Amino acid sequence: MFFVFILLFIGCDGFLVDTTNPPGSGQYLTDKHYKLLMDFFIEERQARVHLEDVVTQLHNELAQTQTAVGNKLHALNKENSTLEQYVKELKNKTEVLDNRLLDVESENIQLKMELDSLRKSHSALEVQYHQIKQNYATFENKTHYFDTEIQSLNQFKSVADLQAVFRISNQTDHLEHELQNTNSQIVVLQSSxxxxxxxxxxxxxxxxxxxxxTNSQFLSSETRNKARIQKVAVDVSQNSIKVAKALDDITAYNQRTAAVSLYPVEKTYSSGSTILFTGIGTSNGLSSTRLADIRNKGYFTCDKDGLYRISISLMTNTKGGKAILYKNNNVLNFIYLHNAHDSDVKTTTFDSLERLSKGDTIIIKASSTFHLYGFRYSVLSVLQITK
Structure with a gap:
């Protein structure tokens, strides 16, 4: 501001107050302009002072805020430490309660065993007590009987009768003694x-x-156990789903695997005739409809794409026989039936791996005339290995 004031002073050739020369075209500073400029300087000074006061106040408030935030953060850290300590104490108390619960469970089991033992002993004592009562009643009946006998014997006068009376009296005394012992035992048993x-x-x-x-202490444990049981139930459900899927995969695998063994009709086949395999030995993965179709046609038709093993065993007694294996109308291989003599019987086997598609047929035709044995002697086996 001082620099601005100097510039204005130089530009106006100083503060000249000349009443004799009227103001010209702006070369002189009038009183009005001077007062206006001084008012502007005063307002600017006041604004600067006010701004410095505001900045000082904001600085103080910022310092107070930082102090308050620091104190609050310190209090929160202290409270957090207190909460952590409280949580640790709660965990320790929980472990102590769990251990106490285990001890209470053990004591409860032991007390239950002792209670069962006392119940058994009490039952045995009750049985003995009832038996002694029955014996006591029997003794009373015998005593009454002997008293009656004594009264009747008092009327006899003979010595023999008196001896019998003495004998009965001795027996009565003995019975009374046993009865007293029995009563003593009853008293002891009753006390026991x-x-x-x-x-x-x-x-x-x-x-x-x-x-x-124990029930009151088990309430909290029961809640946790329910949660664990629910988790176990979820795990069991997931395992059940996995087992069901595995069973489905096994079932699908068993269903996808096709295997069948076929027996031909035993007869003499002429050259160019088809060897009919109408007998079913064993089968897997083929429906009854497909098996019936094989019996009707006499050859194998593929219904699932995959790699198949084709095994052929032919028994003949014809010398120099030959058969041809066809896939659809294409020749796969030749099967030669060699025999040194017509009377000899020989079995020729053949194995091949072929990729078959749905609808492909496996047909064996005679290339010469020969007699072919059937059931248990000749067989055509087709086994699906892979998809």
Whole structure:
């Protein structure tokens, strides 16, 4: 601003206040312009001071904000550390509760075993108690019977009768002694039974309290176990899907594999005639409709594209026989049936791997006249190896 003021001073040839010379075409600075310029300088100065105050205030507010943010961040870090410590303590308490739960389960199992043992002992004591009661009733009946006999014997006067009375009296005394022993045993058994009942009740109460405590502690574990069970159920469902898919793949593989063994009709075939394979030995992957079609036609027709093994075994007693293997109308190979003598029987075998398409036929024709044996002696086998 000072530099601007100097420029204005130089440009106006100084601040000349001359009332004698009126202002010309802008070469002199008038009082009005001077006052306006001074007002402008004052306003600019005030604006600068105000701007410096605002900047100072903003700087202070920024410092306060940074301090507050730092304090808040420190408090949050401290609170985070406290939460981590609390989580660790909760994990430790959870592990302690799990261990305590295992101990309670073991104690519960042991108490249940002891309770079962006490129940068995109590049942055995009850059986003994009822048996002693029955014996006691029997003794009372015998005592009553002997008392009746004694009363009747008191009326006898003879010595023999008196001896019988003495004998009966001795037996009665003996029975009374045994009855007293029996009563003592009953008292002892009753005392033992009462003690066992008290023990049983105490053990039962302890078991009930333990079960209640265990049930309350199992609530949280049950929730976790349900989640685990659901996860296991999902895994089992996924495994079931995989097993079902594997079974489907196996079924599809079994269904896609075609195999059949055919037996020819036994007879003498002339040159150019087709050897009819109408007997079905074994088959796999072929429907009953296809098997019936093979029996009717006498040759094999492919219904699935793939690589096939063609195995032929022909038995003849004709010397110098020959057969031709055709795929559709194309010759695949020649089969020579060599025999030294007409009376000899010989089997000729042939194997070949051929790529067959759906609709291709495998036909064997006689190239000369020869007799061909049929079932169990000659066979045509076709096995699908790959798709």
């Amino acid at each position: 039974d009462n003690a066992r009942k008290q023990d049983f009740l105490a053990l039962y109460n302890k078991t009930m309290v333990l079960e209640q405590t």
